[in-house]
Amino acid sequence: MLISLVAAIGQKREIGRDNQLLWRIREDLQNFKRLTLGHVILMGRKTYESIGRPLPGRTNVVLTRDAAYEAPGCTVVHSLDAAIAYAASLGETELFVCGGADLYAQALSVASRLYLSWIEATEPAADTYFPVWNPSQWRVELDVGFPAVEGTPAWHYQVLERRAF
Numbered sequence: 001m002l003i004s005l006v007a008a009i010g011q012k013r014e015i016g017r018d019n020q021l022l023w024r025i026r027e028d029l030q031n032f033k034r035l036t037l038g039h040v041i042l043m044g045r046k047t048y049e050s051i052g053r054p055l056p057g058r059t060n061v062v063l064t065r066d067a068a069y070e071a072p073g074c075t076v077v078h079s080l081d082a083a084i085a086y087a088a089s090l091g092e093t094e095l096f097v098c099g100g101a102d103l104y105a106q107a108l109s110v111a112s113r114l115y116l117s118w119i120e121a122t123e124p125a126a127d128t129y130f131p132v133w134n135p136s137q138w139r140v141e142l143d144v145g146f147p148a149v150e151g152t153p154a155w156h157y158q159v160l161e162r163r164a165f
């Protein structure tokens with residue numbers, strides 16, 4: 001089973017502020033939906049709470065250390081290993097780790113693919129960042145640019161494959 005990280009990141013790897021996303025770019029959100037539909041998506045408890053509901057058409061898995069935590073319509077797990085085992089037990093081919101920063105930092109070492117939407121903006125200010133990765137360990141498989149439109153910044157979409165573990 002492939003483990004992939006999906007994130008929209010700014011020029012300084014920023015991803016969020018006050019437990020919210022920094023940008024909402026329609027094409028990027030549509031692409032995220034296309035990519036993840038039918039798959040298992042894994043998110044940290046804080047990201048789940050910022051969304052506030054399970055994302056439809058996907059098996060939503062929420063990670064928390066709180067044994068009593070409930071997330072209606074989601075599967076709650078208490079370790080990254082348990083999340084990976086759960087997705088594998090469903091016959092999943094690609095597990096999508098959808099944030100936030102805490103989850104990305106832990107899952108990066110076991111991920112084989114990164115789907116990164118690079119938003120060409122330095123605003124708004126952020127309080128949450130995607131982890132640093134070593135570019136020499138990753139090969140850019142796809143890089144597509146999108147111009148700024150209707151008040152949304154330009155961005156480009158990259159798919160990176162890990163060269164080797």
Ligand SMILES: NC(=O)c1ccc[n+]([C@@H]2O[C@H](COP(=O)([O-])OP(=O)(O)OC[C@H]3O[C@@H](n4cnc5c(N)ncnc54)[C@H](OP(=O)(O)O)[C@@H]3O)[C@@H](O)[C@H]2O)c1
Pocket residue numbers: 006007008009014015016017018019020021022043044045046047048050063064065066077078079080098099100101102103104106128
């Ligand atoms: N730009 C993007 O693509 C993107 C995507 C997703 C999220 N975000 C942003 O990222 C921010 C949230 O990120 P965050 O780092 O603060 O929080 P997070 O990663 O969403 O959630 C962290 C929580 O997950 C649980 N957790 C983490 N590791 C665990 C482990 N190994 N075992 C059990 N539970 C574990 C803990 O929950 P408990 O405290 O309940 O134990 C922890 O407090 C928000 O601003 C959000 O909007 C951005």
